[in-house]
Amino acid sequence: MNKSIFSIALTAVLLITPGWAQASDDLALRKIISAIEQGWENADGTPFRNHFLDFEGARYIESGGQNEGLSDLVENHVEPEGDALSGLDLIFSNIETHIEGDFAWAVADVEVKATVKKGGREIHNRGYQTFLFRRADSNWVVVHTHSSSRPVKKN
Numbered sequence: 001m002n003k004s005i006f007s008i009a010l011t012a013v014l015l016i017t018p019g020w021a022q023a024s025d026d027l028a029l030r031k032i033i034s035a036i037e038q039g040w041e042n043a044d045g046t047p048f049r050n051h052f053l054d055f056e057g058a059r060y061i062e063s064g065g066q067n068e069g070l071s072d073l074v075e076n077h078v079e080p081e082g083d084a085l086s087g088l089d090l091i092f093s094n095i096e097t098h099i100e101g102d103f104a105w106a107v108a109d110v111e112v113k114a115t116v117k118k119g120g121r122e123i124h125n126r127g128y129q130t131f132l133f134r135r136a137d138s139n140w141v142v143v144h145t146h147s148s149s150r151p152v153k154k155n
Contacts, residue, residue: 003110015117025099029106029131030095030134032051032140032142033092033095033131034092035051036051036131037090037091038091040081041090043078043079043081044078048070051140051142052143053143055143056069058105059144059146060077062146084117084118084150085114085116085117085123086115086117087113087115088112088113089111089113090111091111092108092109092110093108094108095109098108101135103132104133105133106133108126108128109127110128110129112124124151124152125152128147128149129145
């Protein structure tokens with residue numbers, strides 16, 4: 001291969017690779033968010049254990065409350081909601097991902113619908129969710145979440 005063809009090929013690879021990597025990372029983050037959505041809806045801690053980095057000092061914040069550490073989040077929040085709520089429907093939409101090297105974050109609209117089993121109270125909240133990620137051993141993991149929502153006003 002002559003030098004000019006090699007130069008053109010190398011330049012093309014260098015220009016295309018960052019875009020491809022960015023798209024691949026975006027897809028990976030969206031798959032994690034989808035798994036978390038399913039975990040909440042099914043009161044299943046598995047997606048959280050698979051995709052969250054469990055470390056000392058981890059905090060997950062939701063509408064003024066917080067869980068300290070992954071076990072607290074899963075055992076005292078995610079899994080018990082299956083016993084407390086019926087028909088939980090959690091929707092993350094308008095997801096925006098931002099990737100800078102081995103750090104990323106995502107911001108999403110969130111909508112929550114459910115019925116409280118004890119008493120039958122209907123829940124319908126909307127708000128926002130933030131996820132912070134870092135790349136660990138070439139995989140993206142969640143290091144922090146923050147959700148804030150409020151009841152949807154009835155007309």
